[in-house]
Amino acid sequence: MEKLFYPAIFHEAEEGGFWVSFPDLPECLTEGDDMQQAYEMAVDALGISLASRKEDGEIIPKPTEVNKIDAEDGILVVVEFDMMEYQKKHNSRxxxxxxxxxxxxxxxxxxxxxxxxxxxxxxxxxxxxxxx
Incomplete structure (x- = not known):
């Protein structure tokens, strides 16, 4: 599995910072104090979600094309994820x-x-x- 690119929606939080959702992975939510931290947290959350699905034998959905996503009140951001790097970092026992x-x-x-x-x-x- 090569690098994956999933669309995410970054929403401005009322108390500052951003919360992030993934249209293709409803269980995958995270937040950060600023855009950079929110992006880094989004990469981690995406990794946990995809690795969990893979481990449980569930289907890993194909990313929706960005032109088919309504970002509503948020900002559409494509999050890059490398499953091999994630596995090396988190599953090296x-x-x-x-x-x-x-x-x-x-x-x-x-x-x-x-x-x-x-x-x-x-x-x-x-x-x-x-x-x-």
Missing amino acids: AVKKTLSIPEWLNEEAVARGVNFSQVLQEALMLKLNIGR
Whole structure:
């Protein structure tokens, strides 16, 4: 999954700052003291919402085209989100995997001090065309 771009509506709050809603994700709401903080909070809220949907096996909706959104009394802003970067930042705990390799290859790798976990991670990232 590459970068995603979701439309958000930034509403001026009565007490100052902004509150943010996403037309495609009704559960995704946040706020900030100013536009910059509201945008940063919107990126985080979008990440939590999309990652939660992905984890629960729910459909991740396609972003609505911006020309089809009525911003009403707010400001329409497109929020950029990178699922891979979010996963790296928030879901990097180690997972134990069991695998099998030929005995001779294991002996040679152990003799040369190969870090199996590192080699597997590098090979998987290469195979999946994922940069570090």
